[in-house]
Amino acid sequence: MLTPRPHGLALLLAVALVWPCLPVQAAGLGAGDMESVCLVKTFKTGVGGMRLPVWRPYLLLKDGTAYANPKLAPDVFDAQLSRQNEVDNWGTWTQQGSDRALSMPGHAPMSSAQCLPPAAAGMPIRGSYKHVGGGGNTVNGGHASFMRTDGYRFYADGRFGNASNSGLISPGASTIAADAVRMGHYRIHDYSIDLRYDDGSEAHLFFYADGDQLLHIGDEDYVPAQ
8 A cells, every 4th residue: 555755645635725716617608509690670879869770689599598789709608607697688589480589578579680690610801891889969959979980991811900989079179089900810700700919919709790781790780881
């Protein structure tokens, strides 16, 4: 019978004490967990306070649940934690013929207008896309309007550039601020886009494409820039 040396026993005890404290990595959603992404018409406030129609995405899972307006890429999204902290964002869905019906807390039953398939791994994007958002009260007779534009330019070789600018317009005063263009590499797979910037930072965001006329990145729609 072998007798452990004192320093070996101490090492085993140290490992036993430390091991339970190691954090457990949250598992994201895989392709096998996801049924589809479906869109439902709603409205949001735009530049000057205008009420604009938009299509809100719902991520449908194969267990019959649905998550409203995702922002993170599914493979880094902690669904278990979200179910605890974002209860109102979770509901259920059912198949009704060729349509999918959604039931969400605080809403009447909704039918999806369109469902979109996941993107092929490595799908290339070409061209410039922009999102324009804002707020204010000019539509109601006020005097202030806020606008923010965020844009991406994608290249077929996997490179991209990202920049944004914002402005405040009011009587006698207007200000505009622009951010520097940030460059990096992108990769698309399933309902995800991975953005790896040249400065070392990364973003893993929810993504889908509706042809070449609309890209949904994070929680915003981007249309071709003129």
